[in-house]
Amino acid sequence: MKSIVFAVCSIPLLVLGWDVANEIRLPGSTFGPDPAEAVVDLLGIWTIRFLLITLSISTFARIFKRPEIVSFRRTVGLWTFAYACLHFLGYFTLLAEYSFSAWLEDFSDRTYITAGMAALVLLIPLAITSTRNWQRLLGRRWRSLHALIYPAALAALLHILWAAKASLLDVSMYGFTLAILFAERIVVRIRRRQDKGVVNG
Ligand code: HEM
Numbered sequence: 089m090k091s092i093v094f095a096v097c098s099i100p101l102l103v104l105g106w107d108v109a110n111e112i113r114l115p116g117s118t119f120g121p122d123p124a125e126a127v128v129d130l131l132g133i134w135t136i137r138f139l140l141i142t143l144s145i146s147t148f149a150r151i152f153k154r155p156e157i158v159s160f161r162r163t164v165g166l167w168t169f170a171y172a173c174l175h176f177l178g179y180f181t182l183l184a185e186y187s188f189s190a191w192l193e194d195f196s197d198r199t200y201i202t203a204g205m206a207a208l209v210l211l212i213p214l215a216i217t218s219t220r221n222w223q224r225l226l227g228r229r230w231r232s233l234h235a236l237i238y239p240a241a242l243a244a245l246l247h248i249l250w251a252a253k254a255s256l257l258d259v260s261m262y263g264f265t266l267a268i269l270f271a272e273r274i275v276v277r278i279r280r281r282q283d284k285g286v287v288n289g
Contacts, residue, residue: 089160090159090160090163093160093163093164094163094167097138097163097164100130100134100171101134101170104130104131107119111123124178124183125182125183127182128175128178128179128182129253131171131174131175131178132175132248132251132253134175135171135172135175135244136244136245136262138168138171139168139172139237140241140262140265140266140269141164141168142161142168142237143237143266143269144265144269145158145161146161147272147273150272150276151272162218165214165215165218168211169212169214169215172208172211173208176204199246199250200246200249200252201247203246203247203250204244204247206240206243207240207243207247210237210239210240210243211236211237211240213233213236214233214234214236214240217230217233217234238270242266245259245262245263248262249263
């Protein structure tokens with residue numbers, strides 16, 4: 089089943105690769121007037137979608153009492169990181185044109201790039217420590233470390249809002265989904281605390 093999830097996550101990238109090949113063959117045929125921006129945007133859109141899907145997995149597992157689906161979280165999470173890296177790489181090659189100084193200038197002058205970089209950097213330790221070995225090695229600290237997904241998601245949302253490329257409807261949908269996922273986690277925590285209180289009390 090994990091390989092099916094892996095294959096499904098790769099579909100947007102394969103479609104994008106196909107579209108890029110068409111664009112190279114017939115310039116102007118696929119991405120409109122600014123293909124570079126369109127490719128970077130598409131990779132960004134898939135990054136936020138996968139980030140939200142990753143966060144939804146444990147919520148769905150709890151609501152529908154299907155704990156087994158949590159085992160797909162790592163695959164989807166690593167794909168999120170892969171799309172984020174490709175989005176950054178797309179930006180660095182196509183928009184910053186391999187210029188480190190352009191990147192640094194964007195990083196300090198454009199708040200949406202600062203927020204995007206913060207989101208990407210926060211995802212790095214999560215990707216590195218996503219294996220069972222790291223989970224075992226870090227014990228309880230693994231959970232605390234993986235709570236970095238929340239500031240990463242918030243930074244990503246600010247990045248999208250400040251980039252002002254996505255429509256207001258899209259940004260609201262991302263924000264609304266994130267708010268629901270956060271709210272569900274807060275409710276779960278409060279309930280767990282209350283249950284503990286009942287047991288201890
Ligand atoms: C988890 C991290 C990130 C997420 C979820 C994300 C997501 C997005 C999304 C959804 C868009 C708007 C696309 C649209 O609706 O048109 C976007 C635009 C953009 N992102 Fe990111 N991004 C992330 C990190 C980064 C990083 C690290 C950089 C580069 C340093 C970056 C550079 C850009 C640029 C330059 C645009 C605008 C492209 C244009 O001018 O068309 N992003 N991003």
